[in-house]
Amino acid sequence: QSVLxxxxxxxGAPGQRVTISCTGSSSNIGAGFDVHWYQQLPGTAPKLLIYxxxxxxxxxxxxxxxxxxxxxxxxxxxxxxxxxxxxxYCQSYDSSLSGWVFGGGTKLTVL
Amino acid sequence: xVQLQESGPGLVKPSETLSLSxxxxxxxxxxxxxxxxxxxxxxxxxxxxxxxxxxxxxxxxSSLKSRVTISIDTSKNQFSLRLSSVTAADTxxxxxxxQLSGSSHTYFDYWGRGTxxxxxx
Numbered sequence: 001q002s003v004l005x006x007x008x009x010x011x012g013a014p015g016q017r018v019t020i021s022c023t024g025s026s027s028n029i030g031a032g033f034d035v036h037w038y039q040q041l042p043g044t045a046p047k048l049l050i051y052x053x054x055x056x057x058x059x060x061x062x063x064x065x066x067x068x069x070x071x072x073x074x075x076x077x078x079x080x081x082x083x084x085x086x087x088x089y090c091q092s093y094d095s096s097l098s099g100w101v102f103g104g105g106t107k108l109t110v111l
Numbered sequence: 112x113v114q115l116q117e118s119g120p121g122l123v124k125p126s127e128t129l130s131l132s133x134x135x136x137x138x139x140x141x142x143x144x145x146x147x148x149x150x151x152x153x154x155x156x157x158x159x160x161x162x163x164x165x166x167x168x169x170x171x172x173s174s175l176k177s178r179v180t181i182s183i184d185t186s187k188n189q190f191s192l193r194l195s196s197v198t199a200a201d202t203x204x205x206x207x208x209x210q211l212s213g214s215s216h217t218y219f220d221y222w223g224r225g226t227x228x229x230x231x232x
Contacts, residue, residue, distance in 0.1 A: 002156060036218040038157075045206055045222040046149075046157065057220070089157055093215040099172050100217070102157040 003028060004090050004103035011109040012080045020106045022073045022090030028101065030071030033093040037066055037075045040087040040105075049088070050075060077108070085110045113137045115207050115223035123201075123230050129194040133207030133223060134187070141165050141185040145210035147219060148181060148192045150203040158203075162210050163190055170213070197230045204228075 005023040012018040022035060029035055035053050038046035048057050050066035053073065065076045073092075077084055090103040119131035133146070140146060148160040161171040163181045171179050175194070183190040194201060204227050208219040 034216040034218070038219075045225050046219075047222070048218060048220050051218045051220070052216070091157075091218060093217075095215075097173055099170065100159040100162075102159065105156040 002104040003094055003097070003101050004092060006088075006090060006103040006106045008104070009107045009109065011111055013111045014080055014082065016080050017076065017078045018080060018108065019077075020075045020088050020090075020108070022075070022103050024071045024073075024092060026071065027096040028071075028092045028094040029068065029073055031095055033095075035066065035068050035073035036091045038089045038091065040089065042086070046089060080110055082110050084108060113209060113221040115209065115221060117205060117207050117223045117226040119226060119228070121227060121229060123197055123228060124232050125198055125230055126196055129192070129197050129201060129228055129230075131192045131205055131207075131226065131228070132189050133191070134189050135209075136188070138209075139185075140183065140188055140190065145213055145217070146183065146190045147208050147210045149206045149208060149219070151206070151225070152200075152203045160192065160194075160205075162213075164213060168213075199230050202228065202230045
C-alpha cells in the first residue's frame with residue numbers, strides 16, 4: 001500500500017488530454033515536499049518527466065505539465081500520442097517514514 | 112552523459128545475501144551527488160531502498176534498514192547494495208540511479224537499465 005495514491009489506470013484517445021492524480025497526506029505532499037513524476041515505458045527504466053512539481057527536464061515535450069495543490073499533485077498530458085502509453089509514477093518525501101516514497105503507479109492506455 | 116549500469120547475480124537463494132554493484136560512467140561520483148537504489152517487484156510499483164553520498168553517509172528505507180547496506184568505492188566509480196536474509200518477496204528489478212541531493216525535495220535524474228534478481232532455491 002503506497003502512501004501516495006494514484007489511480008491504477010487512465011485512458012484517452014489520441015489528441016485528447018488526460019490527467020493523473022497523486023494524493024498524499026500531511027506527512028508528505030501536504031507538508032510542502034516537492035512532487036516529481038516519472039514515465040516508465042514498457043520494459044524500460046523510469047525516466048524523470050517532471051521535477052519540483054512543475055519543471056520539465058530538457059527534452060521533455062511541453063505536452064507534459066505538473067501541478068500541486070494542498071496534499072495532492074497532478075500530471076497532465078495534452079495532445080495524447082501513442083508513444084505516451086506507459087506507467088507513470090509520482091514521488092515525494094515522507095517525514096513520518098523519513099524517506100522518499102513513490103505512488104503506486106498509473107497505467108496510461110492510448111485508445 | 113551520465114550512465115549507470117547494474118551488475119550482479121540474477122539468482123539468489125533464500126536466506127542468502129543479495130549483492131549488486133552499479134558502475135557510473137560520464138561522471139566522477141567523488142565530485143558529489145547522492146547515489147540510490149530503487150527496486151520494482153514484477154508487475155508492481157517502485158520502492159526506494161536507500162541512498163549514499165560520496166562521503167559514505169547513508170539513508171535507508173526504514174522497512175529494509177535492518178537488512179540493507181549500501182557502500183561506495185570512489186576509486187572504481189561504483190556503489191554497491193547488499194541485502195541480507197532474502198526471501199521471495201525480494202524478487203525484483205533493481206535499479207541504481209543518481210539522486211540530485213540529500214534534500215527532502217530531491218529526485219532521481221539518471222537511471223540504470225535495471226537488473227532482475229530472483230530469489231529461489
